[in-house]
Amino acid sequence: MDKTLPEKIRENFPNADVSSVEEERLAVTVPKEELIDILSFVKNLGFDHLVMVSCVDWIDEGQFELVYIVTSYVSYNGESSGKGRQHIIVKIRIDRSKATFRTIIPVYQNAEPYEREIHELYGVDFQGHPRLTPLLLEREYPVPPFRKDFDSRNYVKEFFDSIPEIEEEK
Template sequence: MSKVGEEITAHFPEINTHRIDEKRVEVNTDKGYLLSLLNFLKDGGYDHLGLISCVDRMEDGVLQLVYVLSRYAQDESVPGPDPTLVVKIPLSREEPTIVSSMGVFINAEPYERELYEMFGIDFTGHPRLDPLFLERDYDIPPLRKDFDTRRYVTEEFETIPPVED
């Protein structure tokens, strides 16, 4: 287990961490810990939120949020790069809500908007939770696994008449 992993477990005994390889540490927690964990990590030097992503694990009924954090202020005492943290939080697929992390990282804003649009996740406290990219309405958020792209394209675009010569 890595140093940062140990620090996390020391501070939050309920959170389990797992070293994937020398460059990555996985942190599994639930949504109640999100803000306190992010704040703790940010104070501990993990000052860069690289990405917020989501994986639709449809069979488990779970939307798994993934926060990727890294340390841009290098820790000189540790040789080699500090590991990237992959924080995973499962949300219920039926009612995916979680608190917005914009208060900790400002750049969470577009990521949360994107996930709201693509996966239908409600980030409470987000100031402008409206679609980021798309202009049409979808019955199922398009990046969810049960959204059938081919069927959508066929239904939506086959009806557009071809360009006349």
């Protein structure tokens, strides 16, 4: 009998905290130094599709949580029907005040737009990324707008509401 996926991950990464969120979804929390290793490891197991990269702002703890979701089009037990398709959710925490991390483009090439988006909306700097240019936003904001300390209402009041109406002669 082959080892199950959580056992394989626990065996190779003793620091990883593996828990099953629900059926077919596996959450793995690792220290940030091990991220590239674990992503390469699961990619070699057949998880060759990066679904998305996301970011959570834990402002009280002073940390950003980066979430990498990987899956494979062929299910882990070899069925091609898609039944039993496993998702792995890899989470790391980085420091919020010094928000830099390294890019994972060498492992998963399609991480490029996701990292650009996170750079723009959360202000996380991905070192080694070839082009961290604006992707979605047209303007520059005082604080990256998806951070929890961005006061959206105040921004609207100060900026959009301050634009004058067109004054027309009657």
